[in-house]
Amino acid sequence: MNTDNNDAWREKVVRNARIMSQAKWSPVADDIPIRGGGEFKAGVTYTGVPYSNGGVDGRLIGFDVNLRTFLAAVENPHSVLYTKDLRGQRRNSAAFYGMVCSAFTSYSLQVAVQIASSFHGPPHREGVEPAHPQSAQGARAGDVLWFSGHVEIVTQVTAAPGGAVSSVRVEDSWPPTTRTKNYTAQGFDDYLAERKAVLYRINDYDAWRGRNRAEAFLFPDHAMDAAAPEINRVLLLDCGDWVAYRKDQPVMFNIMDRDGRGVMALVIAREGEEVERVAVDGPGIVARTFTRCGDYTARCAMKDGTLSQACEFSVCGLDSSLTAGRVELGKPWEIMFRAENMKAIHVVIVPEGELDICGPVAPYSVLLSEEHRRLGRVAIPAGALSRAGKCIACVTGENRYGRLKNRHVFEAV
Numbered sequence: 001m002n003t004d005n006n007d008a009w010r011e012k013v014v015r016n017a018r019i020m021s022q023a024k025w026s027p028v029a030d031d032i033p034i035r036g037g038g039e040f041k042a043g044v045t046y047t048g049v050p051y052s053n054g055g056v057d058g059r060l061i062g063f064d065v066n067l068r069t070f071l072a073a074v075e076n077p078h079s080v081l082y083t084k085d086l087r088g089q090r091r092n093s094a095a096f097y098g099m100v101c102s103a104f105t106s107y108s109l110q111v112a113v114q115i116a117s118s119f120h121g122p123p124h125r126e127g128v129e130p131a132h133p134q135s136a137q138g139a140r141a142g143d144v145l146w147f148s149g150h151v152e153i154v155t156q157v158t159a160a161p162g163g164a165v166s167s168v169r170v171e172d173s174w175p176p177t178t179r180t181k182n183y184t185a186q187g188f189d190d191y192l193a194e195r196k197a198v199l200y201r202i203n204d205y206d207a208w209r210g211r212n213r214a215e216a217f218l219f220p221d222h223a224m225d226a227a228a229p230e231i232n233r234v235l236l237l238d239c240g241d242w243v244a245y246r247k248d249q250p251v252m253f254n255i256m257d258r259d260g261r262g263v264m265a266l267v268i269a270r271e272g273e274e275v276e277r278v279a280v281d282g283p284g285i286v287a288r289t290f291t292r293c294g295d296y297t298a299r300c301a302m303k304d305g306t307l308s309q310a311c312e313f314s315v316c317g318l319d320s321s322l323t324a325g326r327v328e329l330g331k332p333w334e335i336m337f338r339a340e341n342m343k344a345i346h347v348v349i350v351p352e353g354e355l356d357i358c359g360p361v362a363p364y365s366v367l368l369s370e371e372h373r374r375l376g377r378v379a380i381p382a383g384a385l386s387r388a389g390k391c392i393a394c395v396t397g398e399n400r401y402g403r404l405k406n407r408h409v410f411e412a413v
Helices: 008-021 067-074 101-108 185-195 205-209 222-226 370-375
Strands: 128-130 144-147 150-159 165-173 178-184 198-202 235-237 243-246 250-255 263-270 273-279 284-289 294-302 311-322 333-340 343-351 364-367 377-380 389-399 402-412
Touching: 008 101, 008 150, 008 165, 008 178, 008 222, 067 222, 067 235, 101 150, 101 165, 165 185, 178 185, 235 294, 235 311, 243 402, 250 263, 311 389, 311 402, 333 343, 333 389, 343 370, 343 377, 370 377
Parallel strands: 243 311
Antiparallel strands: 128 198, 144 150, 144 198, 150 165, 165 178, 235 250, 250 284, 263 273, 263 294, 294 311, 311 333, 333 377, 343 364, 343 389, 389 402
């Protein structure tokens, strides 16, 4: 269905973009790394989420965790935001939680799985073509602005009384945080020329997204991200709050008691049943490792006889393996997977290393069906890989608290 004349999706795209570009947060310590060098400063209020692809160990805001998880981690000086520096893991790695340009546009355009910057336009996607004219006069909210290695989104076009476009607002993810740029019509045209950029018009939103639609999955959850969270003032987790952990991954509980109410015990429950009560006397860190999957809560029993607000987290298992001991070009093979307390949703096969933005090759990607999950395996066709060498097979699982990934590095011959 061609939806070019339906502005409802464009309005939604703008609202989605503004959720992240206008998010405000203030670090409680100086140790959150910035892509390109330096750290975010304690006590300074920042607008927009940090620029980072999460490297290998971290997670993307919006896709792997809700915005509220990041905001909770900001309030915990012992969280992974402050204790993990992912610079060097990948080209655009910095903070444990963050967004990069393609994550921001993908989130805004309401897809379930991030689309790399090189693959927003033709020939990689249907329902999209260059806008006409390639200038401010041809721009509409929801248009994608692409140049080599980067992608942005138009979120506002203002016309003068005579009808000619007078200004264009563009938003993107760029170090150090998501940014909002306001151009005059001439300034926008100059920017297109300077960057050798292409302005793309999505003229069939349904075709452009295909099956990759956020509303068919648990993430991104734009309504959740738009709501103001109530951050726990008594305790927080090392990954913030409302977050998924791997089975056997340590969970660090930071008992802060920021209002000085007095703490007697840390109470941990699984699926509503208490599994441990740890006596404590004041602020401090308690570490625990969980071997049983399930949804957990952690509260503090206070000296006034009440229970604190709960932190919520899940413990999950996600395993995968290659059925073939050897992956050969031109021959089909399979990936087996098993998920506990989450649903496997996606498999992607990519060459190891950074994407060649001068000659990008689209990765093989499949959104898993109920039949895939019933079988616990997915067939990879003979043409999934175009060249030999080291490759990565990545399986993603999700539950209501977030997403986890399981990566395999293998040699294709």
